[in-house]
Amino acid sequence: MKLRRFWRAASRGIAALLFLVSLLCGYWWFYKLAPSRRTLSPEWCSSHSQREYWREVQKGIRRGMWLHDDGFTVGRYGDKSWAEWVMARVTPGESMDCFGRLCHSASAMRYITNQDVGEDADAWLEWWVRNRSKSQDEWVEDGFRQRGFKVDVPPSPGQMPTLLELLGSSDKNESSGIPEHMKYNAFRCLRDSGFDPVEYAISNRPLSADVERGLLEYGRLQRIWPVANGVGILSFGRTNDDYEDYAVPRMLTPKFQFAAYCLVFVPFFLGAGLLAWSFRKRTTCAEERGQGPSF
Secondary structure (H helix, E strand, O other), rough: HHHHHHHHHHHHHOOOOOOHHHHHHHHHHHHHOHHHHHHHOOOHHHOOHHHHHHHHHHHHOOEEEEEEEEHHHHHOOOOOOHHHHHHOOOOOOOOOOOOOOOOOOHHHHHHHHOOOOOOOOHHHHHHHHHHHHHHHHHHHHHHHHHOOOOOOOOOOOOHHHHHHHHHOOOOOOOOOOHHHHHHHHHHHHHHHOOHHHHHHHHOOOOHHHHHHHHHHHHHHHHOOHHHOOOOOOOOHHOOOOHHHHHHHHHOHHHHHHHHHHHHHHHHHHHHHHHHHHHHHHHHHHHHHEEEEEOO
């Protein structure tokens, strides 16, 4: 008898442990890893917009899952709030390159700020103390001016040739060439100011070789990061919230879909519950009259 009780208690303990393991695995699979499972799937990415992709990357990072390449996405789509997020989590002496705890977070900071102080956290923390009070637009503008380019953010019409020359620069020298993060910021300064490459090309002939290359590069980048996707837009380009409805029809937004599913399933389950309760009540009344349960 005692042995039977022992095995019952042991079985219950093992069952509880198995339930706990199942819950922990479910937590990791369905919550912690869910955004990563989506963004790492080519099929998922091909059927979702850049806005949805960025939303899932942010979810994953905030759930503690900074993946190896997330720094590149944060750099191209992130704003000042993401620079604050990164700088709040790096520690002195830490590397912010490929092998750091936050892989490629230095690259993220370069693209967000349009400036480059290396790969070490110490240099970025020192930079942060001096510049944290500035806006992202000011960071981008400072980055151009430190390189010797007089460009305001937002740019004036007379500064468009300078931005195009930046984009079209063919200098590959590491010290004198234009870094990729600066070309990207030159592109989005043009894009977010409503730049029309066709109109510019027609109205400003003849064009220099660098400007021609810049127009071609602008067209290439615009196909990758169109303004309609509404991601990576600098603050001066956010004049309204039309991007939400333009890039994603309202019925595809999470809030609308949640409301739709509630309208579909909540009445159904409430009705099923009420129906089941009504039959249970009727059977109970029959038993009280002594007629026995009815089948």
